Amino acid sequence: MLSQSIWVIGATRSGKTTRLVRQFCDWVRPAIEPSSNQANIGVLVLAAIGDNRLDLVDRLTAATQGKCPFRATTPLGFFEDEVMLFWSLLIQNLGLKAQFPVRLRPENEQELATRLWRVELDDAIGRSGISEARLVRRILDLMQLANLSGITIEDIPTLLEQGLPRQTDEPGSELPLPYETVCEMLQRWRTWCLRRGLLTYSLIAELYWRYLLTDLTYQQHLTQRYQAVLADDVDEYPAIARHLFEFLLNQNVAGAFSFNADGAVRQGLGADPSYLQGLALQCQQEVLSDRVVTCLADNLSELIVELVTDPVFFATLPESVQTIQTTTQAQLLRQTGDVITKAIQSGQVEPREIALIGPGIDPISRYALAAILTRRGIPVETLNDQRPLSSSPIIRALLTLLTLVYPGLGRLVDRDTIAEMLVVLSQKSSSQTPPDRDSDEISSSFHASSFLIDPVRAGLIADHCFEPHPDRPCLLPAVTFPRWDRLGYQTTKAYEEIVLWIDGQRSQLSQRLLASPVVLLDRAIQRFFLGGSHLPFDQLAALRELIETAQHYWEVDARLRKIDKTDAPPSMTVSRFVQLLRQGTVTANPFPVRPIGPASNAVTLATVFQYRSSRRVHRWQFWLDAGSTRWLSGVDSLFAAPLFLQDWSGKTWTADDTQTSNEQRLRRILLDLLGRAEERIFLCYGDLATNGQEQTGILTTLVNAAIPIVLPASEESATEPAIA
Numbered sequence: 001m002l003s004q005s006i007w008v009i010g011a012t013r014s015g016k017t018t019r020l021v022r023q024f025c026d027w028v029r030p031a032i033e034p035s036s037n038q039a040n041i042g043v044l045v046l047a048a049i050g051d052n053r054l055d056l057v058d059r060l061t062a063a064t065q066g067k068c069p070f071r072a073t074t075p076l077g078f079f080e081d082e083v084m085l086f087w088s089l090l091i092q093n094l095g096l097k098a099q100f101p102v103r104l105r106p107e108n109e110q111e112l113a114t115r116l117w118r119v120e121l122d123d124a125i126g127r128s129g130i131s132e133a134r135l136v137r138r139i140l141d142l143m144q145l146a147n148l149s150g151i152t153i154e155d156i157p158t159l160l161e162q163g164l165p166r167q168t169d170e171p172g173s174e175l176p177l178p179y180e181t182v183c184e185m186l187q188r189w190r191t192w193c194l195r196r197g198l199l200t201y202s203l204i205a206e207l208y209w210r211y212l213l214t215d216l217t218y219q220q221h222l223t224q225r226y227q228a229v230l231a232d233d234v235d236e237y238p239a240i241a242r243h244l245f246e247f248l249l250n251q252n253v254a255g256a257f258s259f260n261a262d263g264a265v266r267q268g269l270g271a272d273p274s275y276l277q278g279l280a281l282q283c284q285q286e287v288l289s290d291r292v293v294t295c296l297a298d299n300l301s302e303l304i305v306e307l308v309t310d311p312v313f314f315a316t317l318p319e320s321v322q323t324i325q326t327t328t329q330a331q332l333l334r335q336t337g338d339v340i341t342k343a344i345q346s347g348q349v350e351p352r353e354i355a356l357i358g359p360g361i362d363p364i365s366r367y368a369l370a371a372i373l374t375r376r377g378i379p380v381e382t383l384n385d386q387r388p389l390s391s392s393p394i395i396r397a398l399l400t401l402l403t404l405v406y407p408g409l410g411r412l413v414d415r416d417t418i419a420e421m422l423v424v425l426s427q428k429s430s431s432q433t434p435p436d437r438d439s440d441e442i443s444s445s446f447h448a449s450s451f452l453i454d455p456v457r458a459g460l461i462a463d464h465c466f467e468p469h470p471d472r473p474c475l476l477p478a479v480t481f482p483r484w485d486r487l488g489y490q491t492t493k494a495y496e497e498i499v500l501w502i503d504g505q506r507s508q509l510s511q512r513l514l515a516s517p518v519v520l521l522d523r524a525i526q527r528f529f530l531g532g533s534h535l536p537f538d539q540l541a542a543l544r545e546l547i548e549t550a551q552h553y554w555e556v557d558a559r560l561r562k563i564d565k566t567d568a569p570p571s572m573t574v575s576r577f578v579q580l581l582r583q584g585t586v587t588a589n590p591f592p593v594r595p596i597g598p599a600s601n602a603v604t605l606a607t608v609f610q611y612r613s614s615r616r617v618h619r620w621q622f623w624l625d626a627g628s629t630r631w632l633s634g635v636d637s638l639f640a641a642p643l644f645l646q647d648w649s650g651k652t653w654t655a656d657d658t659q660t661s662n663e664q665r666l667r668r669i670l671l672d673l674l675g676r677a678e679e680r681i682f683l684c685y686g687d688l689a690t691n692g693q694e695q696t697g698i699l700t701t702l703v704n705a706a707i708p709i710v711l712p713a714s715e716e717s718a719t720e721p722a723i724a
Contacts, residue, residue, distance in 0.1 A: 005255035007280040010288030012675030013295060013617065016258035017056065017232055019288065021063050023256040027228050028068040041227040043070040048236035048266070050074060052615055056232055075241045076201060079208040083199065086218055090207055093215065099197040102559050105552045107585045109200050110136055111576070112556075116192055117185050120177065128176035133583075138175060138639045140202070143186050145644040147205040148238035148270040153190065157183045163643035163653045174639060196563045198556065209240040213247065222247075228254040233615075235263040235273035239646055242276050249282050257283065262671045265612045267645075268637020275646040295617075296320055296681060297674035304670055307701050309663070316705055323626070323683040323706040332686040333365060336622060337372035339682065339709065340603065344378060349620055351378050355604040357611050357673065358624030359634040363387070365624070366605065373603060382538070383606035383614055388584040389549065392542040394529070397424035399578050401524055402517055403473065405505045408571040410473040412578055418475070419455065419462040425528045426453035426494045452494035457487050461495055475499045501527060517574050518550045553577055609636045612672050619678045626683040626703055627695025631669070632662050666698065682709075 006023060010016045024043065031040045045060065047053035057072045073081065083090065084101060091098055104112070114121065114136050125132055146156055157179035164175075175182065193203055212218050229248050234241070234257050249255055257279065264273040291298060300321070306313050324339060326332040336356075343349045356369060370380045389395045400421040403409040428450055453461070464481035467474050477499070478484045478492045487495070505523070508514045525532055525543055532540045557573050560566065604616060608631075642653055642661065674681075685703045687695060 005249055005283040006257070007283035007285045008256070008258045008288065009280075009285060010258070010260065011262060011291070012260060012297065012672050013291055013293055014288040015292040016260065016288060017059070018292065019286065020230055020232055020256050020258055021059050024060055024070075024230055025063050027254065028064060031068060040068055042225050043068075044078070044226045044229045045070050045072040046075055046078065046229070046231040046237075046241075047072070048074065048233040049613055050077075051613075052233065053077075055615070075237050076204070078244075079240075080199075080201075080204050082212060082218075083204050083207050086212055086221075089215060089217060090211060093211055094194070096194055097197065101197045101199045102555055103204075103552075104193070104198050104200045104556060105549070107549065107580060108552060108556050109140060110585065111580055112198075113140060113189055116189060120181060120185055124176045128173065130176055133585075135176070139177075139182055139185060140189075140200075141638040142182065142640065143189075144200075144202040144205070145270060145638060145641055147202045147209070148240060149272065149644040149646065150209050150240045150243065151644060152210070153183060153186045156186070159643050160640060162650055163648070164640060165652060196559060198559065205238070205240060209243055213243060219247065219251075223251045223253065226253060228256075230256045232258050233260065233263060234276045234279070235259050235261070236266045236271050237276055238270045239272040239275045242272075242279055245279055246282070249279075255283060262668045263612075264668060265609065265672075267665075268641040270638075270641075272645050291675070294678065295675050296677045296679075297671060301671055301674055304674065304702060305667055307705055308666065308670065308698055311701070314705070317702065317707065319707055320679065321681045321683065321702070321706045323685055323703050323708050324622075325685045325687070325703065325708055327687045329365070329625075329686045329688070330368075332684055333368045333372065336624075336682075336684050337369065337376070340373065340622070341376050341378065343620070350601060351603045352601045353619040354622070355606065355611060355616065355618040355620070356622045356624055357606055357608055359608050359628055359630035361605070361607055361624065369605060379602035380605050381602040383604060383610040385538070388581070389542065389546055390581050390584060392539065393420060393424050394535075394539055395542055395546050395581070397421040398521055398524055398546065399581060401425070401502070402520065402574055402578055404475070404502050405509060405514075405520060406517070406571045406574045408471050408569065409575055409578070410468060410470040412575065412582075413473055414468070415462045415466060418466045419458040422453050422458040422461060422495065422498065423451055423455055425498050425524075426451045426458075426491075427528065428452060453491050457491045460487065461491075465495075475502065516554050517570075517577070518547065518554055521547060521550055549581075550577065553580075608634070608669055608673070611676075612669070615676075617676045617678065620680045620682070621673065621677040622682045622684055623673075623699070624684050625697075626685040626699045627687075627697045628699075629697045632666050632698045 006019075008016045008019045024045075027041060027043065045053075045056065047056045053072055053074055060070065060072075080103065087101055088098075090096065110133065114132065117136070117139075121132055121135060124130065124135060142156055142160075143153060145151075146153060146159075151159065160175075160179045160182075177185075190203065190206075193200065199207075226248065229245065231237070231241075231245070245255060245257070259273075259277060259280070261273075261277075264271060267273055300318070303315060303317070304321075307315060307317075324332065324335050326335055340354060343354075344351055358365075366382065370382070373380050390399070396417065397420060400413055400417045403413040460481065461475075461478070465476045465478060467476055475495075475498070478487060478495050481487070484492065505514060505520060514520055525547075529535060529543070532543045535543070554573070561568075604611070604618065606614070640653075642648060642657070683699065683703050683706050685695065685700070
């Protein structure tokens with residue numbers, strides 16, 4: 001008989017996960033003892049996100065020496081696996097067509113929903129001027145919030161009328177459609193997807209809580225498979241996770257849960273920590289009041305929260321909190337780089353012990369910080385970088401390659417994209433290329449010595465050897481250029497090899513020997529980048545993301561062609577794919593892989609949300625843009641998210657409610673970050689924002705109370721390139 005279920009409550013780094021690991025060992029110890037003939041018990045292990053799951057799996061495996069199997073996943077991952085596993089049961093109960101389901105990634109979901117809702121979207125956009133992509137995402141997010149909260153689509157209009165009655169179809173509103181129309185669009189989308197066996201995260205959540213978890217046959221299988229459930233950081237779980245836990249606990253399944261009242265990182269994105277906390281009444285509660293490690297939160301939590309929340313309160317912060325203060329943002333970034341460089345070179349700290357954290361890091365600052373540090377030999381790891389795939393030159397080059405192989409795509413390629421492609425594809429296989437830069441910096445973001453075709457010669461080739469054509473654009477032989485001798489032997493040879501390879505792929509396509517564009521992309525990666533084996537980690541991750549995105553895209557396309565019996569030429573799908581990525585669509589992240597070698601000893605660069613989600617800890621933290629108003633009002637929640645929380649009052653959501661919610665969120669951020677800083681915090685403050693206005697954010701009181709760092713102007717800083 002397993003022990004009573006436990007509910008472990010504690011602040012950041014108070015030992016909650018360690019307590020769960022110990023409880024796991026207590027459950028499985030009888031089965032792993034040498035003299036025992038007891039069978040292993042089934043344990044369901046849940047973590048908030050994929051990266052946390054990897055860490056938890058490592059700890060559980062090490063604690064039991066790998067002798068006890070268990071199933072580890074995330075809540076959404078569990079719902080998806082169960083829906084897939086018991087799909088035949090759902091087919092029977094819902095009368096669906098007998099076909100194996102295909103999951104839609106967010107970028108596929110956005111594109112298909114846009115095509116389905118074309119009439120309503122054109123009308124709304126014509127009256128309000130709202131971005132089409134933003135409107136579609138907002139409507140789809142409403143469906144996701146509802147299903148993660150255990151609310152039906154039919155109830156969404158009532159909820160919105162109660163909470164946001166002023167949101168009408170008038171121009172300028174955040175949702176320029178009548179609520180009933182939104183409901184009808186979502187119901188149509190739901191039906192359209194189910195008929196084709198296409199599943200989004202929203203549909204998966206609904207199918208699980210509404211149909212699968214309530215099915216007696218499934219309930220019987222569930223209790224047979226699991227005798228214990230261990231869930232870490234349940235303050236990040238959606239409301240429907242409580243439905244699952246309550247059912248298991250009522251079936252005498254042992255449970256172990258950890259909860260951080262000051263966590264709730266994903267509140268506003270589907271998590272409902274207050275509702276999950278109600279589960280504690282069914283468990284034996286354990287409060288961990290002391291942290292197992294030393295951190296700045298031990299002595300500074302109350303002081304810093306008081307300084308931020310009380311305008312008249314004044315105190316001096318200790319030496320562990322310092323400020324880097326300059327006039328402009330450009331100066332601030334350079335001085336921040338100087339402080340980090342000096343500390344690493346003097347041996348005070350390793351790169352992996354430093355984190356750069358901001359409420360929202362703009363692309364220019366992100367690029368500038370990475371450039372400053374990498375130029376000095378300090379690697380930088382950007383956490384969960386949400387830049388569009390098309391921001392990578394390698395990805396843009398591969399997309400251009402598609403337009404040259406498949407017919408009918410000539411309008412998607414021009415002289416500039418050809419020149420960029422030639423440079424990138426001529427990369428020397430033995431070279432180590434530097435990290436990607438912004439889209440308009442191909443000529444300066446790579447070292448010329450890393451490529452057989454430099455940007456200048458690539459431009460000459462594109463001017464004289466690229467033949468535009470709406471159906472069959474092509475690259476002509478190098479001798480087409482009257483002064484082809486100016487290209488040089490190395491450039492000419494590299495160019496001719498690229499042309500020969502493209503012609504070979506065209507020939508195979510005409511002979512139906514090229515199965516799909518995914519195969520072409522893989523061939524190109526193997527041919528021009530040696531499979532990515534020599535590339536830096538960030539470029540390799542971009543290639544993995546591209547291949548996973550393309551595989552999903554053509555898997556969905558194959559399903560639609562089969563169900564809808566469309567005869568559209570394959571090149572049309574290629575065209576849509578290229579345009580989708582070039583529009584700046586941010587695709588789903590690839591399966592998490594940890595960097596190894598020198599890349600693992602890197603400075604971490606992340607937004608506050610990304611950093612808190614990753615549960616990382618550093619000796620030194622640099623709080624970027626400490627004067628920004630985004631520390632208080634930064635948007636990391638979905639439209640109308642508070643209305644889908646179980647403890648919502650049902651009253652109209654006002655500006656005062658938003659202010660109160662922001663203040664509570666800021667308090668959680670401060671306490672959490674302090675709990676993850678071991679020695680020092682540097683407040684990076686520029687008097688002027690990037691737009692030239694004076695910085696008056698809520699953390700300014702901390703800046704005024706902190707000890708300033710006085711840095712002499714270094715020669716290296718003086719030679720840094722100007723940052724716009």
